[in-house]
Amino acid sequence: MAEEWQPKILAIICNWCSYAGADLAGGARIQYPPDIRAIRVMCTGRVDPLFIMKAFQDGADGVLVSGCHFGDCHYLEGNFKAAKRMFLIKSVLKNIGLNDKRLRMTFVSASEGAKWAGVVTDVIKTVKELGPSPLKEFQK
Amino acid sequence: MAEKKEARIGVFLCHCGTNIAGSINIKEVQDYARTLPGVVVSDEYQYMCSTPGQGKIVDAIKEHNLTGIVVAACSPRLHEPTFRVASKVGGINPFRFEMANIREQNSWVHMHDKEGATAKAKDAVRIAVAKASLLEDLFPKSVPVEKAAIVVGAGVAGIQASLDLANAGIPTYLVEKTPTIGGRMSQLDKTFPTLDCSQCILTPKMVDVGRNENIILKTYTEVEKVEGYIGNFEITLRKKARGVMTPEEAEAKGIVGGGCNGCGDCSGVCPVIKGNEFEFAMAPRKAIFIHHPQVVPNIYTVDFESCIKCGLCVEACGDKKAIDLEMEDSFEKIKVGTAILATGYELFPIEKKAEWGYNRFENVITGLEFERLICASGPTGGHLVRPSDGQTPKKVGFVLCAGSRDNTGIGKPYCSRFCCMYSLKHAHQIIEKIPGVKAYLFYMDIRSFGKMYEEFYYRIQDEGAKFIRGRVANILEDPKSRNLMVFAEDTLLQRPVNIELDLVVLASAVQPSPEADTVRKLFGVSKSADGWMLEAHPKLNPCGTTTAGVFLAGVCQGPKDIPDTVAQAEGAASAASIPIHVGKVELEPYFAQCMEEKCAGCGMCVNLCPYSALALVEKEGKKVMQVTEAKCKGCGTCGGFCPGGAIHMQHFTTPQIVAQIDAFLLGGEQ
Numbered sequence A: 001m002a003e004e005w006q007p008k009i010l011a012i013i014c015n016w017c018s019y020a021g022a023d024l025a026g027g028a029r030i031q032y033p034p035d036i037r038a039i040r041v042m043c044t045g046r047v048d049p050l051f052i053m054k055a056f057q058d059g060a061d062g063v064l065v066s067g068c069h070f071g072d073c074h075y076l077e078g079n080f081k082a083a084k085r086m087f088l089i090k091s092v093l094k095n096i097g098l099n100d101k102r103l104r105m106t107f108v109s110a111s112e113g114a115k116w117a118g119v120v121t122d123v124i125k126t127v128k129e130l131g132p133s134p135l136k137e138f139q140k
Numbered sequence B: 001m002a003e004k005k006e007a008r009i010g011v012f013l014c015h016c017g018t019n020i021a022g023s024i025n026i027k028e029v030q031d032y033a034r035t036l037p038g039v040v041v042s043d044e045y046q047y048m049c050s051t052p053g054q055g056k057i058v059d060a061i062k063e064h065n066l067t068g069i070v071v072a073a074c075s076p077r078l079h080e081p082t083f084r085v086a087s088k089v090g091g092i093n094p095f096r097f098e099m100a101n102i103r104e105q106n107s108w109v110h111m112h113d114k115e116g117a118t119a120k121a122k123d124a125v126r127i128a129v130a131k132a133s134l135l136e137d138l139f140p141k142s143v144p145v146e147k148a149a150i151v152v153g154a155g156v157a158g159i160q161a162s163l164d165l166a167n168a169g170i171p172t173y174l175v176e177k178t179p180t181i182g183g184r185m186s187q188l189d190k191t192f193p194t195l196d197c198s199q200c201i202l203t204p205k206m207v208d209v210g211r212n213e214n215i216i217l218k219t220y221t222e223v224e225k226v227e228g229y230i231g232n233f234e235i236t237l238r239k240k241a242r243g244v245m246t247p248e249e250a251e252a253k254g255i256v257g258g259g260c261n262g263c264g265d266c267s268g269v270c271p272v273i274k275g276n277e278f279e280f281a282m283a284p285r286k287a288i289f290i291h292h293p294q295v296v297p298n299i300y301t302v303d304f305e306s307c308i309k310c311g312l313c314v315e316a317c318g319d320k321k322a323i324d325l326e327m328e329d330s331f332e333k334i335k336v337g338t339a340i341l342a343t344g345y346e347l348f349p350i351e352k353k354a355e356w357g358y359n360r361f362e363n364v365i366t367g368l369e370f371e372r373l374i375c376a377s378g379p380t381g382g383h384l385v386r387p388s389d390g391q392t393p394k395k396v397g398f399v400l401c402a403g404s405r406d407n408t409g410i411g412k413p414y415c416s417r418f419c420c421m422y423s424l425k426h427a428h429q430i431i432e433k434i435p436g437v438k439a440y441l442f443y444m445d446i447r448s449f450g451k452m453y454e455e456f457y458y459r460i461q462d463e464g465a466k467f468i469r470g471r472v473a474n475i476l477e478d479p480k481s482r483n484l485m486v487f488a489e490d491t492l493l494q495r496p497v498n499i500e501l502d503l504v505v506l507a508s509a510v511q512p513s514p515e516a517d518t519v520r521k522l523f524g525v526s527k528s529a530d531g532w533m534l535e536a537h538p539k540l541n542p543c544g545t546t547t548a549g550v551f552l553a554g555v556c557q558g559p560k561d562i563p564d565t566v567a568q569a570e571g572a573a574s575a576a577s578i579p580i581h582v583g584k585v586e587l588e589p590y591f592a593q594c595m596e597e598k599c600a601g602c603g604m605c606v607n608l609c610p611y612s613a614l615a616l617v618e619k620e621g622k623k624v625m626q627v628t629e630a631k632c633k634g635c636g637t638c639g640g641f642c643p644g645g646a647i648h649m650q651h652f653t654t655p656q657i658v659a660q661i662d663a664f665l666l667g668g669e670q
Ligand code: FES
Pocket: A014, A015, A016, A017, A018, A042, A043, A044, A045, A066, A067, A068, A073, A074, A075, A077, A078, A079
């Protein structure tokens, strides 16, 4: 195991924009740190708060939800509905003593490869600054 | 959903040459995969997508009696269809296949971190195996395709696409927001490098459109709403109030032998004078008008914004009774199987580059204005004159890349692709028409990339045009003579130049129009970073989009010249005709299903569904949700919000996603 602590960050990203944007970053060989694992859903509208809470319960240090820009959702407004839910989840996180910066929602389009790399880099940096999730203790 | 076989998963790793294997230790991941629960075989190959690579999958399914396949390779957006077919050939349901993206989202973005990339690949495989263990048999739904198409935008791209579709026997709605078809090409005088007259080659096609029985022409009409999906789009059109009835419309209203025949008597008596948009306001039009004599259809239009409703036109029209000054917008719903967007471009507002003085100095014009001024059917009958005094210019400057290849944040970073060539053509035209004229081209690079284009460039050099390699820094006007002082740098001679010119033509950048952006959103098409519509794949699917059944033609996808536009239009027409000719399409079976025993009948999902695919129904004395599969597009928004977890989102079920999350966070080496 490496000396430096490697955070565990889950990304849930939509097929049409952010996943495509992440693919584009690859095509353009834009380098970013590897400490993120992505799960693909068709639309961020699919993101059940349960998924996010489950991830934190399992000890995730951060969660990123990324979809299309407003107005660009492949299913009209799934991203909008998801974004509205994020506020709620963030307040729940705060209530259970987690810094709500551990959860982030971003909007990255299919043509924004560089932006995706920037978002991931930034999320990793934020989570690294926050340190390991305090919920990890409860897992044991 | 019920029968659960014990999962037997096969994992296959692709080297993709060195694309993946260069940054990820494939052997290590392969050995690791074998240790994962449910995995019975783990293999690797140089190129999994090749025939022998796919063969490995097919054989393994039979040999190991697999229930699920994981291929760790490139993006599922690229090869998921390929491996689904391989899974099917092997004898299992194609939806029992799951892909782990270890190229685009791993080896290519962590090229110098083999350890990190390998660890990430292991996690990705573990996550994919967790999902594959829970995948179910799914069956795509086959739906019939409406035998009709829509083409939005009737420039040369839309015209060509409609003609091709129509000639292939497909009824085609050609929708155009302005009163006439023809688009930008009808404004051009000559076309490079052949110098044939633009109108002469376009008008026959326009007439064909008017005559073709399979083309339903809808001018002065906009797309209002798009519903449905490939094969069954339901589109609402807004027919803007034209104020004038066609003979057919008149007949429908019981006016025998009436309707507009394009005689123009109305326009003759109309007292309102406005700038003709087609001529960039360099010529007048009336409040009841046609833009130019070759319009198709040859029907007048009332501009209700400037009409004063004096009624003189109604009188002049007489018994034809074609004019209705009380007309209102009307709506029509059409059903089509596929759609082509061909919404074209508009000029970048070049006055934003204030240093060149467009709009401040009369004798600074755009390339399109030049086209009208040199065109025999234009406002000056083809005599190029200076707007300030009507004199024939003797010294004319052309500023290329005006607002294109501009990284100042004001202009556009991209190359607009046809301005070099039309500027060369402009130089040729004035040299041909005005004896003794001097043409100066200020350029960055001349991009003469097409067939016979470079030869054309040499020809213009031989004809005596002066080429100055450098950007124009500033243009000033002599208030008396209205001549223009052009300051530039000749980067080849490395010295500043300033020249006094009579006329300056800006080869302005092009950009998508705001209306095009509305259409783009209505059809759910993405846009590229530069604002143009995004194709499904830049190289292998340049006509397609990520919305199944919607295709792109012409400049709306990115700047291109006429030959490329027409070629793409033919490509788009051919692609759009395929589902129609096949007669049915298969929809990915990512439908929502209601688990009735869990459903509390709260109806939250019903309101959330963007497609009205869900409804509450009574079943055995209790309210439950019901899905209309044909309307469900599988976004999963209902599933993400159901408080009772009662929605089963096929292929993205809650247990599957939770298993992925658990596999990532709990399953690995802690
Ligand atoms: S499809 Fe990207 S957020 Fe809805």
